[in-house]
Amino acid sequence: MKIKNFKSRYFEDYILGETITHSVPRTVTEGDVSIYLATTGSRFALNYSEEFSKKLGFKSIPLDDILSFHLVFGRTVPDLSLNAIANLGYAGVNFVKPIFIGDTVSAESKIIGLKENSNGKTGTVYVESVGKNQNGEIILTYYRWLMMRKKNFELSNTEKVIPSLPKEVPFSDFTIPQDINLDAWNSDITGSNAFYDDYNINEEIHHLDGQTIEEAEHQLATRLYQNNARVHFNQHVEKEGRFGKRIIYGGYIISLARAISCNGFANTIKIAAIHSGTHSAPTFSGDTIYAWSKVLEKKELDKEIGALKIRTLASKNNSKIIFPDEKLPDNIVLDIIYSILIPIK
Amino acid sequence: MKIKNFKSRYFEDYILGETITHSVPRTVTEGDVSIYLATTGSRFALNYSEEFSKKLGFKSIPLDDILSFHLVFGRTVPDLSLNAIANLGYAGVNFVKPIFIGDTVSAESKIIGLKENSNGKTGTVYVESVGKNQNGEIILTYYRWLMMRKKNFELSNTEKVIPSLPKEVPFSDFTIPQDINLDAWNSDITGSNAFYDDYNINEEIHHLDGQTIEEAEHQLATRLYQNNARVHFNQHVEKEGRFGKRIIYGGYIISLARAISCNGFANTIKIAAIHSGTHSAPTFSGDTIYAWSKVLEKKELDKEIGALKIRTLASKNNSKIIFPDEKLPDNIVLDIIYSILIPIK
């Protein structure tokens, strides 16, 4: 088939074990970083100060890890997301190597599981996606599973393969930046004097700021990642859809929650892993996003660096801090568990 | 006259044969390219991957040709567009040389025709505009004609000069990128395996995606080009105007149509020429743009490169594909005929 007006793939188009090379490798520029900042308001010093990043031993400014994730994810959208009915989940995002301005990001996804649903109309596709730089080095990896449309509504009774996905990325798989000079880590620069020892398990942190999202803002951000999933951009279609309006890319909510939580984790060296994430409710233009976090676990990785496992909730239009044990209230839009590396001082 | 609050020129201010050097030459940056991407969602691999463009023999990433056009066009606006009642048309846009990041774009326009209208109140001005880089090399050239206000409403009976404008840019005037290494052209990178031989004359392609335009998006894009024509930016005036709202720069619609049509022409090497273009209806914030194309003509330029002449229509708020023989339906906002270069594989 010659690809001219590509409608993306259906469940039947995925083959167990196949590796899809995603198109349009993307060279990261200073412009991308500025737009990321302008659409999120992040204040993590390492990602915006060349002076600071070089003193720490980086060759230049490393990208915000969530921006790196979006750039890899964006590559995969035409092949994975366009016909997806639902992003059922993702897990095991392991941030292996930072991206620097000038790097070219490419991505590939391996089909690791397929499960036809009993209604015959849909199926679940499990993938392992890998982002690489221009030298072929792995930037990040993650698992994702999606519910896809079928072309043919008869049951095909293909073999059901459900992979066992990791519940979390273990500490032993975390990558610590090589040769980092933490003597240069400086509270005056990051804006916070809270380090590894200052956090307690079960401690809750309210990140205070709320950010109201405009339609233009999430569209600009999502286009920047070349994520062209239609639900984010086409009001002519969406006005007849389930919500009557465009749905904001869930990753943009992760970005906002992470940017807001700089007031709480300003001394982050890097995100080591995102263990799991749930977009528990959709967000729309006009919603105001708040975030709060709970420290779940602590681990000293070496003498200088510790890991905090954090659960962050983001809400829309409600700033009241709450960590429900069971069902999430309706206004919670994101429930994410991730680990950061932070200096021990 | 000392230029302090410049109200632009009237019909009588143009002199046949005069060349206007447009002000504010503009150095192109990585930021410009990122904003172009964020406001259009383009996925043409050549314009966003340094790896790919270098393998093909480019010194770095060439700008999207439509962005190049906007940057040249933006230079001309203060001298040509501010008092224009209507952009009557443009023709013969010839893309001679790519722009690279770091290049400085300047523009000049020669007055090649003048025609006073019989009502005495307006006149048509014909120009040939040329965009150059910092070495004085021509980037692109085009013809344009505009209806201008007069200062004096009496007929001046100046000599009428109507230039003969080209109906199209002939194949022989196309510029093929020098020393391009098409062995490095790669379907996995562009996302499409459709090459010159896979297109048929009269074939129609629906480009599928629709993009809804927000007021902030077209304003950001249009300001980026330093196109400061007032109708795009001033709601305080436009709310009393013909449409009651700001009119979107027609060039932004070309950008969206072109970005959407990447799903159809992903293997474009470059736009060789825009033969003609009509903005057949205005677009406004909230409109959703769709695009479809018809292949009009094919020509092998050498063993490796062919040219496709394409007619692209863009609609607002209607995704039904149609190529009317005569009058365009009201929802068609752009009717453009252009040629692309595409590998023969």
Added chain:
Amino acid sequence: MKIKNFKSRYFEDYILGETITHSVPRTVTEGDVSIYLATTGSRFALNYSEEFSKKLGFKSIPLDDILSFHLVFGRTVPDLSLNAIANLGYAGVNFVKPIFIGDTVSAESKIIGLKENSNGKTGTVYVESVGKNQNGEIILTYYRWLMMRKKNFELSNTEKVIPSLPKEVPFSDFTIPQDINLDAWNSDITGSNAFYDDYNINEEIHHLDGQTIEEAEHQLATRLYQNNARVHFNQHVEKEGRFGKRIIYGGYIISLARAISCNGFANTIKIAAIHSGTHSAPTFSGDTIYAWSKVLEKKELDKEIGALKIRTLASKNNSKIIFPDEKLPDNIVLDIIYSILIPIK
């Protein structure tokens, strides 16, 4: 106190003579300049043409002075503005050294005055803020005074210290760009042939263009400067607030007024100083900004360069030029007095 969810400082937290080092030094990129352009529409040639700036003797393109101000100001917001009830004023902004792309901007503020108000609930804090580049060289300095909340509503009877602030930056304190080659200054490039001798004291200039502000635009610009003052971003809170909507950062209005007034002062070499500025009324999304200026004073600094002292008024939703002697009409949102350097030709 460990800084995790930083609520900024109260009046009692400031100590006379203390110098606060503001966090998150910021490396300026090409992306920042492009977003500044896309959100303002500036056409000052020097800030967008590398060719022109290098011919004049600059090592590369200097940043728009108002962008430089925002980047320094943005550093100070977490420590000074978050609990401020009102920005009472600023004065004596002296632009000492230009910022270039690649420079890293940091800022510090010295507490130079403290005055508890008689109601016991608030106090005025006076600061002198200094922006520096990565070499420790001063970029710009200014004075500012803010009304802050108190934690404790009893009068503390601390010593009242009200500093004497300069009414203006004297000519003798202006910094002229070193080794500037004004032979290369070119009317064709700047778009205006009006130089020092073409301006008269008391001359009034209407800058014509109006720009309507969208919510996304001011949010993008203000986040770019990492100014995270809550009133600009949180509709969920502001809908219950004094105006029922988000308030636009006053500095964004300065940027728009300055960009619009390029049609009047296109031959600006630099802003030497902002003597004083008043944000006389708030602006909101949907407002259209106009600007006009009056020349207050002229001074030849040397044979080639003169200074114009200018009063610029910006209005919302009213384009009628007026310079009131006393009370400003309600629609005036900005009253600023500043000096520019301009060639003597």
